Amino acid sequence: MEALSEIWVSVRLTIELASITTVILLILGTPLAWWLARSKSMWSEAVATIIILPSMLPQPVLGFYLLALLGPTGPGGLLASLWGERTLAFTFAGLVIGSVLSALPVVVQPICNAFTTMGDRPLEVAATLRASPSYAFLTVALPLARPAFLTAAVLGFAHTVAAFGVVLMIGGSIPGRTKVLSAFLFEYIRASRWHEASWVAGGMFMFAFAVILILTLIDKYLGRRST
Secondary structure, eight states: OHHHHHHHHHHHHHHHHHHHHHHHHHHHHHHHHHHHHHOOOTHHHHHHHHHHHHHHSOHHHHHHHHHHHHSTTSHHHHHHGGGTOSOSTTSHHHHHHHHHHHHHHHHHHHHHHHHHHHOSHHHHHHHHTTOOHHHHIIIIIHHHTHHHHHHHHHHHHHHHHHOOHHHHHHHTTOTTTTOOHHHHHHHHHHTTOHHHHHHHHHHHHHHHHHHHHHHHHHHHHHHHHHO
16 A cells, blocks of 8 residues: 555656646747747757757766756756755756756657748738738747647657656655656666566556557548648
């Protein structure tokens, strides 16, 4: 019973982390994706490379650098000192920051692709109707890219749930604070508690299956709408 209670606390913490991370990613990723899709600046390629970089690095490497940034001697320590703490590492706030940076590529890319595929024509038509750029963005670009936002949200949520290396490096395994499901599974395996590990792993497997199914249905639905 105690183990089940601990798992449910971990499930709640994981869902909370993934939900907050997904919302932040959509808020930050939307203008960033729009700029990358529309910008002619030479800096856009450099920014795009930086965004993609976390998906190419091994998660422990990304976690190491985040640990340095969030630790007492990094910017995170300076920020934490504003409310009397020494570090953002091994805190829920640190987990959110790490999860946002880790999942940024999987959220920005589908939205950016949707904006790029859209082309200039819809916005040019809106301009002929005297729509301002911001109004055209809200009423034309965002509705046209709506399916990409759904895909990005599902991918961002799933990526956060599945993350392990970054979570373990910057969050550790503090019950009720940073002990998400992936860290819970790691502890069960390390302690040779195979029965409990199989239940946690099975739940995460079913979640991954559901994510793939949802994305497949979205793609199929979009294919029907485009024909």
